[in-house]
Amino acid sequence: MSSREQILAAIKRNQPEQQELPVLDSFRHTEAGDPAAFRKVVETLGGQVYEITSYTEIQPLVAEHYTDVTRVVSIRPEYFPGAITGWQEGDGRQLEQVDLAIIPGQLGVAENGAIWITEQEIEVRVLPFITQHLAIVLPRTEILPTMHDAYARIWSPSAGFGVFIAGPSKTADIEQSLVLGAHGAKSLTVFLIG
Incomplete structure:
Protein backbone atom coordinates (compact mmCIF):
# COMPACT_ATOMS: atom_id res chain seq x y z
CA MET A 1 0.00 0.00 0.00
CA SER A 2 1.44 3.37 -1.02
CA SER A 3 1.80 6.21 1.48
CA ARG A 4 -1.02 8.06 -0.32
CA GLU A 5 -3.36 5.09 0.09
CA GLN A 6 -2.35 4.74 3.77
CA ILE A 7 -3.18 8.38 4.44
CA LEU A 8 -6.55 8.16 2.69
CA ALA A 9 -7.39 4.93 4.54
CA ALA A 10 -6.48 6.54 7.89
CA ILE A 11 -8.70 9.52 7.10
CA LYS A 12 -11.57 7.24 6.15
CA ARG A 13 -11.26 5.27 9.41
CA ASN A 14 -11.23 8.41 11.55
CA GLN A 15 -14.27 10.23 10.19
CA PRO A 16 -16.67 11.68 12.77
CA GLU A 17 -20.16 10.25 12.82
CA GLN A 18 -22.66 11.93 10.51
CA GLN A 19 -24.99 14.40 12.20
CA GLU A 20 -28.09 16.04 10.84
CA LEU A 21 -27.87 19.73 10.13
CA PRO A 22 -29.77 21.94 12.60
CA VAL A 23 -33.25 23.09 11.67
CA LEU A 24 -33.27 26.85 11.16
CA ASP A 25 -37.00 27.34 10.64
CA SER A 26 -37.23 29.46 13.79
CA PHE A 27 -35.17 32.14 12.00
CA ARG A 28 -37.54 32.36 9.04
CA HIS A 29 -40.45 34.77 8.92
CA THR A 30 -43.73 34.66 7.10
CA GLU A 31 -44.40 38.39 7.31
CA ALA A 32 -42.89 40.98 4.99
CA GLY A 33 -39.85 43.01 5.98
CA ASP A 34 -40.25 46.48 7.44
CA PRO A 35 -39.41 49.23 4.89
CA ALA A 36 -38.73 51.69 7.74
CA ALA A 37 -36.16 49.33 9.28
CA PHE A 38 -34.60 48.78 5.84
CA VAL A 73 -26.55 54.28 -17.56
CA SER A 74 -30.02 52.88 -16.92
CA ILE A 75 -30.86 49.21 -17.21
CA ARG A 76 -34.46 50.04 -18.05
CA PRO A 77 -35.27 53.03 -20.27
CA GLU A 78 -38.28 53.95 -18.11
CA TYR A 79 -35.97 54.60 -15.14
CA PHE A 80 -34.10 57.43 -16.84
CA PRO A 81 -35.19 58.53 -20.32
CA GLY A 82 -32.21 59.86 -22.27
CA ALA A 83 -29.63 57.66 -20.55
CA ILE A 84 -26.63 56.36 -22.51
CA THR A 85 -27.48 53.59 -24.97
CA GLY A 86 -25.26 50.83 -26.35
CA TRP A 87 -23.25 50.60 -23.14
CA GLN A 88 -23.56 46.78 -23.04
CA GLU A 89 -21.19 46.31 -26.00
CA GLY A 90 -17.56 45.77 -25.06
CA ASP A 91 -15.51 44.12 -22.35
CA GLY A 92 -16.51 46.45 -19.50
CA ARG A 93 -13.88 49.13 -20.01
CA GLN A 94 -16.44 51.23 -21.88
CA LEU A 95 -18.09 51.78 -18.48
CA GLU A 96 -15.13 53.35 -16.68
CA GLN A 97 -16.46 56.89 -17.17
CA VAL A 98 -20.04 56.16 -16.00
CA ASP A 99 -21.14 58.65 -13.34
CA LEU A 100 -24.40 56.94 -12.31
CA ALA A 101 -25.84 53.50 -12.95
CA ILE A 102 -29.51 52.85 -12.22
CA ILE A 103 -30.28 49.14 -11.84
CA PRO A 104 -33.16 47.02 -10.53
CA GLY A 105 -32.83 44.97 -7.35
CA GLN A 106 -34.56 41.64 -6.76
CA LEU A 107 -34.98 41.84 -2.99
CA GLY A 108 -33.84 43.81 0.04
CA VAL A 109 -33.06 42.69 3.59
CA ALA A 110 -34.35 44.82 6.47
CA GLU A 111 -31.85 43.59 9.07
CA ASN A 112 -28.73 44.72 7.19
CA GLY A 113 -29.85 46.88 4.25
CA ALA A 114 -28.45 44.45 1.67
CA ILE A 115 -29.96 44.25 -1.82
CA TRP A 116 -29.71 41.12 -3.98
CA ILE A 117 -28.92 41.62 -7.66
CA THR A 118 -27.93 39.14 -10.33
CA GLU A 119 -26.44 39.34 -13.79
CA GLN A 120 -29.96 38.92 -15.16
CA GLU A 121 -30.75 42.43 -13.94
CA ILE A 122 -27.43 44.19 -14.55
CA GLU A 123 -26.44 42.59 -17.87
CA VAL A 124 -22.75 43.47 -17.37
CA ARG A 125 -21.30 42.20 -14.08
CA VAL A 126 -18.87 45.07 -13.55
CA LEU A 127 -21.52 47.83 -13.82
CA PRO A 128 -22.45 48.25 -10.11
CA PHE A 129 -18.77 48.25 -9.11
CA ILE A 130 -17.21 50.49 -11.76
CA THR A 131 -19.77 53.31 -11.68
CA GLN A 132 -19.06 56.38 -9.55
CA HIS A 133 -22.57 56.35 -8.05
CA LEU A 134 -25.12 53.54 -7.88
CA ALA A 135 -28.90 53.71 -7.69
CA ILE A 136 -31.05 50.62 -7.18
CA VAL A 137 -34.77 50.50 -7.86
CA LEU A 138 -36.39 48.08 -5.41
CA PRO A 139 -40.07 47.15 -5.04
CA ARG A 140 -41.25 47.95 -1.52
CA THR A 141 -43.00 44.56 -1.41
CA GLU A 142 -39.67 42.74 -1.91
CA ILE A 143 -38.14 43.62 1.46
CA LEU A 144 -37.54 40.57 3.63
CA PRO A 145 -36.90 40.63 7.40
CA THR A 146 -33.59 38.69 7.60
CA MET A 147 -30.78 37.14 5.59
CA HIS A 148 -32.22 33.72 6.47
CA ASP A 149 -35.36 34.70 4.55
CA ALA A 150 -33.28 36.04 1.66
CA TYR A 151 -31.24 32.85 1.37
CA ALA A 152 -34.41 30.78 1.49
CA ARG A 153 -35.75 32.83 -1.43
CA ILE A 154 -32.57 32.55 -3.53
CA TRP A 155 -31.80 28.97 -2.48
CA SER A 156 -31.38 27.76 -6.05
CA PRO A 157 -30.26 30.79 -8.05
CA SER A 158 -30.88 30.67 -11.78
CA ALA A 159 -28.14 33.19 -12.62
CA GLY A 160 -24.42 32.48 -12.76
CA PHE A 161 -23.60 35.61 -10.76
CA GLY A 162 -25.34 37.30 -7.86
CA VAL A 163 -24.29 39.70 -5.14
CA PHE A 164 -25.69 41.42 -2.07
CA ILE A 165 -24.89 45.14 -2.09
CA ALA A 166 -25.19 47.05 1.18
CA GLY A 167 -24.29 50.72 1.21
CA PRO A 168 -21.61 52.57 -0.74
CA SER A 169 -18.15 51.04 -1.00
CA LYS A 170 -15.96 52.00 1.95
CA THR A 171 -12.92 50.99 3.95
CA ALA A 172 -11.12 52.28 7.03
CA ASP A 173 -8.11 49.97 6.82
CA ILE A 174 -5.54 52.63 6.02
CA GLU A 175 -4.68 54.68 9.11
CA GLN A 176 -8.26 54.16 10.36
CA SER A 177 -9.45 56.85 7.95
CA LEU A 178 -12.81 56.18 6.28
CA VAL A 179 -12.55 56.17 2.48
CA LEU A 180 -15.72 56.04 0.38
CA GLY A 181 -15.55 54.50 -3.07
CA ALA A 182 -12.50 52.42 -2.23
CA HIS A 183 -13.50 49.46 -4.39
CA GLY A 184 -16.86 50.35 -5.84
CA ALA A 185 -19.47 53.09 -6.00
CA LYS A 186 -18.98 56.21 -3.85
CA SER A 187 -22.70 56.46 -3.08
CA LEU A 188 -25.78 54.27 -3.00
CA THR A 189 -29.31 55.51 -3.56
CA VAL A 190 -32.30 53.22 -3.24
CA PHE A 191 -35.52 54.13 -4.97
CA LEU A 192 -38.15 52.19 -3.03
CA ILE A 193 -41.15 51.90 -5.33
CA GLY A 194 -44.67 50.84 -4.44
Whole structure:
Protein backbone atom coordinates (compact mmCIF):
# COMPACT_ATOMS: atom_id res chain seq x y z
CA MET A 1 0.00 0.00 0.00
CA SER A 2 1.44 3.37 -1.02
CA SER A 3 1.80 6.21 1.48
CA ARG A 4 -1.02 8.06 -0.32
CA GLU A 5 -3.36 5.09 0.09
CA GLN A 6 -2.35 4.74 3.77
CA ILE A 7 -3.18 8.38 4.44
CA LEU A 8 -6.55 8.16 2.69
CA ALA A 9 -7.39 4.93 4.54
CA ALA A 10 -6.48 6.54 7.89
CA ILE A 11 -8.70 9.52 7.10
CA LYS A 12 -11.57 7.24 6.15
CA ARG A 13 -11.26 5.27 9.41
CA ASN A 14 -11.23 8.41 11.55
CA GLN A 15 -14.27 10.23 10.19
CA PRO A 16 -16.67 11.68 12.77
CA GLU A 17 -20.16 10.25 12.82
CA GLN A 18 -22.66 11.93 10.51
CA GLN A 19 -24.99 14.40 12.20
CA GLU A 20 -28.09 16.04 10.84
CA LEU A 21 -27.87 19.73 10.13
CA PRO A 22 -29.77 21.94 12.60
CA VAL A 23 -33.25 23.09 11.67
CA LEU A 24 -33.27 26.85 11.16
CA ASP A 25 -37.00 27.34 10.64
CA SER A 26 -37.23 29.46 13.79
CA PHE A 27 -35.17 32.14 12.00
CA ARG A 28 -37.54 32.36 9.04
CA HIS A 29 -40.45 34.77 8.92
CA THR A 30 -43.73 34.66 7.10
CA GLU A 31 -44.40 38.39 7.31
CA ALA A 32 -42.89 40.98 4.99
CA GLY A 33 -39.85 43.01 5.98
CA ASP A 34 -40.25 46.48 7.44
CA PRO A 35 -39.41 49.23 4.89
CA ALA A 36 -38.73 51.69 7.74
CA ALA A 37 -36.16 49.33 9.28
CA PHE A 38 -34.60 48.78 5.84
CA ARG A 39 -34.39 52.53 5.29
CA LYS A 40 -32.78 53.13 8.69
CA VAL A 41 -30.05 50.55 8.05
CA VAL A 42 -29.32 51.79 4.51
CA GLU A 43 -28.96 55.35 5.80
CA THR A 44 -26.75 54.19 8.68
CA LEU A 45 -24.49 52.53 6.10
CA GLY A 46 -24.17 55.85 4.24
CA GLY A 47 -26.82 55.33 1.57
CA GLN A 48 -30.01 57.24 0.92
CA VAL A 49 -33.54 55.98 0.33
CA TYR A 50 -36.31 57.74 -1.60
CA GLU A 51 -39.81 56.31 -1.59
CA ILE A 52 -41.43 56.77 -4.99
CA THR A 53 -44.71 55.74 -6.57
CA SER A 54 -43.65 55.96 -10.24
CA TYR A 55 -40.47 55.63 -12.29
CA THR A 56 -41.06 59.19 -13.53
CA GLU A 57 -39.95 60.44 -10.10
CA ILE A 58 -36.41 59.07 -10.53
CA GLN A 59 -35.07 61.57 -13.08
CA PRO A 60 -36.05 64.72 -11.09
CA LEU A 61 -34.53 63.22 -7.90
CA VAL A 62 -31.30 62.43 -9.76
CA ALA A 63 -31.17 65.99 -11.16
CA GLU A 64 -31.71 67.40 -7.66
CA HIS A 65 -29.21 65.24 -5.76
CA TYR A 66 -26.55 64.48 -8.37
CA THR A 67 -25.73 67.87 -9.88
CA ASP A 68 -22.33 66.78 -11.26
CA VAL A 69 -23.60 63.64 -13.06
CA THR A 70 -23.47 63.68 -16.88
CA ARG A 71 -23.04 60.04 -17.96
CA VAL A 72 -26.00 57.94 -16.76
CA VAL A 73 -26.55 54.28 -17.56
CA SER A 74 -30.02 52.88 -16.92
CA ILE A 75 -30.86 49.21 -17.21
CA ARG A 76 -34.46 50.04 -18.05
CA PRO A 77 -35.27 53.03 -20.27
CA GLU A 78 -38.28 53.95 -18.11
CA TYR A 79 -35.97 54.60 -15.14
CA PHE A 80 -34.10 57.43 -16.84
CA PRO A 81 -35.19 58.53 -20.32
CA GLY A 82 -32.21 59.86 -22.27
CA ALA A 83 -29.63 57.66 -20.55
CA ILE A 84 -26.63 56.36 -22.51
CA THR A 85 -27.48 53.59 -24.97
CA GLY A 86 -25.26 50.83 -26.35
CA TRP A 87 -23.25 50.60 -23.14
CA GLN A 88 -23.56 46.78 -23.04
CA GLU A 89 -21.19 46.31 -26.00
CA GLY A 90 -17.56 45.77 -25.06
CA ASP A 91 -15.51 44.12 -22.35
CA GLY A 92 -16.51 46.45 -19.50
CA ARG A 93 -13.88 49.13 -20.01
CA GLN A 94 -16.44 51.23 -21.88
CA LEU A 95 -18.09 51.78 -18.48
CA GLU A 96 -15.13 53.35 -16.68
CA GLN A 97 -16.46 56.89 -17.17
CA VAL A 98 -20.04 56.16 -16.00
CA ASP A 99 -21.14 58.65 -13.34
CA LEU A 100 -24.40 56.94 -12.31
CA ALA A 101 -25.84 53.50 -12.95
CA ILE A 102 -29.51 52.85 -12.22
CA ILE A 103 -30.28 49.14 -11.84
CA PRO A 104 -33.16 47.02 -10.53
CA GLY A 105 -32.83 44.97 -7.35
CA GLN A 106 -34.56 41.64 -6.76
CA LEU A 107 -34.98 41.84 -2.99
CA GLY A 108 -33.84 43.81 0.04
CA VAL A 109 -33.06 42.69 3.59
CA ALA A 110 -34.35 44.82 6.47
CA GLU A 111 -31.85 43.59 9.07
CA ASN A 112 -28.73 44.72 7.19
CA GLY A 113 -29.85 46.88 4.25
CA ALA A 114 -28.45 44.45 1.67
CA ILE A 115 -29.96 44.25 -1.82
CA TRP A 116 -29.71 41.12 -3.98
CA ILE A 117 -28.92 41.62 -7.66
CA THR A 118 -27.93 39.14 -10.33
CA GLU A 119 -26.44 39.34 -13.79
CA GLN A 120 -29.96 38.92 -15.16
CA GLU A 121 -30.75 42.43 -13.94
CA ILE A 122 -27.43 44.19 -14.55
CA GLU A 123 -26.44 42.59 -17.87
CA VAL A 124 -22.75 43.47 -17.37
CA ARG A 125 -21.30 42.20 -14.08
CA VAL A 126 -18.87 45.07 -13.55
CA LEU A 127 -21.52 47.83 -13.82
CA PRO A 128 -22.45 48.25 -10.11
CA PHE A 129 -18.77 48.25 -9.11
CA ILE A 130 -17.21 50.49 -11.76
CA THR A 131 -19.77 53.31 -11.68
CA GLN A 132 -19.06 56.38 -9.55
CA HIS A 133 -22.57 56.35 -8.05
CA LEU A 134 -25.12 53.54 -7.88
CA ALA A 135 -28.90 53.71 -7.69
CA ILE A 136 -31.05 50.62 -7.18
CA VAL A 137 -34.77 50.50 -7.86
CA LEU A 138 -36.39 48.08 -5.41
CA PRO A 139 -40.07 47.15 -5.04
CA ARG A 140 -41.25 47.95 -1.52
CA THR A 141 -43.00 44.56 -1.41
CA GLU A 142 -39.67 42.74 -1.91
CA ILE A 143 -38.14 43.62 1.46
CA LEU A 144 -37.54 40.57 3.63
CA PRO A 145 -36.90 40.63 7.40
CA THR A 146 -33.59 38.69 7.60
CA MET A 147 -30.78 37.14 5.59
CA HIS A 148 -32.22 33.72 6.47
CA ASP A 149 -35.36 34.70 4.55
CA ALA A 150 -33.28 36.04 1.66
CA TYR A 151 -31.24 32.85 1.37
CA ALA A 152 -34.41 30.78 1.49
CA ARG A 153 -35.75 32.83 -1.43
CA ILE A 154 -32.57 32.55 -3.53
CA TRP A 155 -31.80 28.97 -2.48
CA SER A 156 -31.38 27.76 -6.05
CA PRO A 157 -30.26 30.79 -8.05
CA SER A 158 -30.88 30.67 -11.78
CA ALA A 159 -28.14 33.19 -12.62
CA GLY A 160 -24.42 32.48 -12.76
CA PHE A 161 -23.60 35.61 -10.76
CA GLY A 162 -25.34 37.30 -7.86
CA VAL A 163 -24.29 39.70 -5.14
CA PHE A 164 -25.69 41.42 -2.07
CA ILE A 165 -24.89 45.14 -2.09
CA ALA A 166 -25.19 47.05 1.18
CA GLY A 167 -24.29 50.72 1.21
CA PRO A 168 -21.61 52.57 -0.74
CA SER A 169 -18.15 51.04 -1.00
CA LYS A 170 -15.96 52.00 1.95
CA THR A 171 -12.92 50.99 3.95
CA ALA A 172 -11.12 52.28 7.03
CA ASP A 173 -8.11 49.97 6.82
CA ILE A 174 -5.54 52.63 6.02
CA GLU A 175 -4.68 54.68 9.11
CA GLN A 176 -8.26 54.16 10.36
CA SER A 177 -9.45 56.85 7.95
CA LEU A 178 -12.81 56.18 6.28
CA VAL A 179 -12.55 56.17 2.48
CA LEU A 180 -15.72 56.04 0.38
CA GLY A 181 -15.55 54.50 -3.07
CA ALA A 182 -12.50 52.42 -2.23
CA HIS A 183 -13.50 49.46 -4.39
CA GLY A 184 -16.86 50.35 -5.84
CA ALA A 185 -19.47 53.09 -6.00
CA LYS A 186 -18.98 56.21 -3.85
CA SER A 187 -22.70 56.46 -3.08
CA LEU A 188 -25.78 54.27 -3.00
CA THR A 189 -29.31 55.51 -3.56
CA VAL A 190 -32.30 53.22 -3.24
CA PHE A 191 -35.52 54.13 -4.97
CA LEU A 192 -38.15 52.19 -3.03
CA ILE A 193 -41.15 51.90 -5.33
CA GLY A 194 -44.67 50.84 -4.44
